[in-house]
Amino acid sequence: MASQPSGALGGFGDIGKIPELKSRILFTLGMLIVYRIGAHIPVPGIDAGVLAQFFSQAKGSLLGMFDMFSGGALSRLTIFALGIMPYISAAIIIQLMTVVSPKLEQLKKEGESGRRKITEYTRYGTVGLAIFQAIGISIGLESFSVGGQSVVIDPGMAFRAMTVITLVTGTIFLMWVGEQVTERGIGNGISLIIFGGIVAGLPHAVGSTLELARTGEFSAFTVLGLFAMSLAVTGAVVWFERAQRRIPIQYAKRQVGNRMYGGKASFLPLKVNTAGVIPPIFASSLILLPATFAQFTKGVDGFAWLGDLSAALSPGAWLYMALFTGLIVFFCFFYTAIVFDPKDTADNLKKHGGFIPGIRPGQKTADYVDSVLTRITVVGAAYVSMVCLLPQWLISELSVPFYFGGTSLLIVVVVTMDTMGQIQSHLMSHQYEGLMKKARLKTGKS
Structure with missing residues (x-):
C-alpha cells in the first residue's frame, strides 16, 4: 500500500487572487452561518427549561449522538431539529432500490438526466421521512414531563400541526442548502x-472535559491521554484515507502513421477506504431512524415495544454494537460496488491498450481487480468499524461526558480533506490556465 502525495500547499495563499474560488468559499461559509443561525431558532410552544432537563438525562444515548449530528438543534428543538438525516435516509433507500429495481438501475445509466430523476425521487423520500419523524416527535413530546412539568406548553392538534410543518420545512431548507453548496460552493454540501454541526459542539465538549478535570473527576493524566488519543486517531484516519493499493498497468506500443504511441507504465490506484465517510453516516442514520421515534413515543399506548427496542439499541449495548458494525461493513462493500465497477475498468484498459502484467485482458483482469478490491475493502471496513466504535469505549469505560470520537472524528477529517482537495484542484487549474496563457503569448511573439 502507498499513500497519496500530499501536494504543495503553498498555493493556498493565492485563494484571494481567484475571484471564482473566493466567491465559492464565501458562499459556502455564508450558507453554514445561515445553518448555524437556524439551529438556534426554537419551535414555538416548547418549554426550553424542561426540554433541557430531559436531554441532560439523554447524554450518551442515541439521542445524544443524533443531537451531535444536528449541532445541538435537537436538544433545543429548533427549526433544524431533524437535521439532514431524513435526506440521508432517503438516499440510502433509493440507492438500495437501484440494486433491485430495473427502472432505477436504467435511470442510473442514463447520465445527467437519470441522475436528476433519482435526485427528485430522493427529495420526495426526504419529505415523506421528515413528515414521519416530525409526527412522531410532536406526539411524543406531549407525553414527556420532567418533575411533573410538561415539555409542551399547550398540547393539542394545533401544536402538532405547527411542529410538523416547522420541522419538515427546516429539513427541506437544509436539503436545498446542501445542494446549493455542492453546486455553487466548495465541497459536498450535505x-x-x-x-x-459536529464542529459546533467541540467547544462544549472541550469545556466539559476541562471542567471535569477542574473538579477532580478527571485527572490531568486522563485529559492528556484523551488529547493524545485524539491526535493518534486523527493521524491514523488521515493515513488510511490516503492509503492506496496500486496495481501496475502496462500500455502496449502501437503505431499510428509514422508515430509510436503507448509503451508506458502506470498504475491503477485503489483506495483502502473507497466508500469514505458514507458507511458510518448511513449506518448511524438507519439506527437513529427507529430509535429516535422510539424515544419520543415512550408512555404512548401501543408503543411499549419501541421503548424496549430503544433500550436494546442504546450505545454500548451488544445489539447496537453488532448492528452498527454490521451496517458499516455492509455499506463499505455496497457503496464501493456502486462507485467502482471492475468490469468497466477492465474494458477501458483493454480499449486503450492497457493490461496488468501477467493477467489476461478482459474478464481475467476484471476478476483480478475485483479480488484485490475485495481484500482491501475488508481492511477498510475493519478500520472504519474500529474508529467508529471508539466512542463506545470512551463513554462506557472512561465516562466521557460527550459523544465525540469515531464517527464524528472520521466525518470531520474526511470532509476537511475532501474540501481542501477541491480547493487545491481549483488552484492547480488556475495555475495551469496561467501557464497556458503565457505559452500562447510567447508563441505569438515568436
Missing part, C-alpha cells in the same frame, strides 16, 4: 452541514 457532508459540510453534518461537519458544521
